[in-house]
Amino acid sequence: MLALALLAGCAPASVQEPEDGKLHIVATVFPAYDFARAAAGDLADVELLLPPGTESHSYEPTPADILKVQSCDLFLYLGGDSDQWVETILEAAEPTGRTLALIDCVETLEEEHVEGMQEEVGHHHDEDEDDHDHDHLGTVTEIDEHVWTAPANAAAITRQFGEVLAELDSANGERYRANAEKYAEEIDTLDGEFHAFFDSLPDRTMVFGDRFPLRYFAEEFDLRYYAAFPGCSTQTEPSAATIAFLTDKVREEGISTVWYIEFSNHLVADAIAEAAGAETAMFHTCHNVSPNELAGGETYVTLMRGNLERLRAHLNER
Structure with missing residues (x-):
């Protein structure tokens, strides 16, 4: 908390633009990181704040994490109990960019x-x-903050990320929307496969x-x-x-x-x-991934497709 206070007090008056002109996006958890990465394509730098394999419920942000949140163009987080530490950062660090919680993107359940x-x-x-x-x-x-576990929600969140990025960088707005729509359609296809399986x-x-x-x-x-x-x-x-x-x-x-x-x-x-x-x-x-999964290029779609294959292998045994 002392580090938070010191960092907040020493915050720069304005955020310097990155040398490459790209938006800088910071996401606390893998789903937000993955959806933003898909929507951004090569137009923005997307960073996963929580190290791979970290439990978000017990995570303690470092001073470097706080500075990243404070200075990024877009900060994405869950907004639920497992990242209550985020609220402390937001109150103390006063981010200069836009913030968006996943639970604000779709209808929630208790x-x-x-x-x-x-x-x-x-x-x-x-x-x-x-x-x-x-x-x-x-x-x-x-x-319940785990809104992305329904593929229909994941697709909706991805599309919304595309719209938010288009607002932040209007010159490339159509590219963000197209990127988001392409990935959302992949999720929609997977969603249909899940429905077909469970209907059987x-x-x-x-x-x-x-x-x-x-x-x-x-x-x-x-x-x-x-x-x-x-x-x-x-x-x-x-x-x-x-x-x-x-x-x-x-x-x-x-x-x-x-x-x-x-x-x-x-x-x-x-x-x-x-x-x-x-x-x-x-x-x-898909809440978080291991270092090997992140390095191996796993995505929400690949991880959820793995779930579908395991469901087919085990539930069909009944």
């Missing part, structure tokens, strides 16, 4: 607590109240022995899900009751696969699967 899920400390849920008509039980808590399934139930930051994905494809924790949970050890509930659910419904998310140690998923005689598989939420 985080959901489903039947059997580990109760979050400080939250109370009425188990007798249906949340909505997908057979998800319980009540909702705060806004007699049952759309998934069990996650992990956090579940896929509320928007579940909503778009009408999935019924059970999980150990809600999407923004910081807990890693579910109660015996939660593990027993998920294990019984896998056994009773003949579910072949227990899922976990990227960068998880998947110990909970492994324990449930072993007890129920099931397999495990990873669903990549």
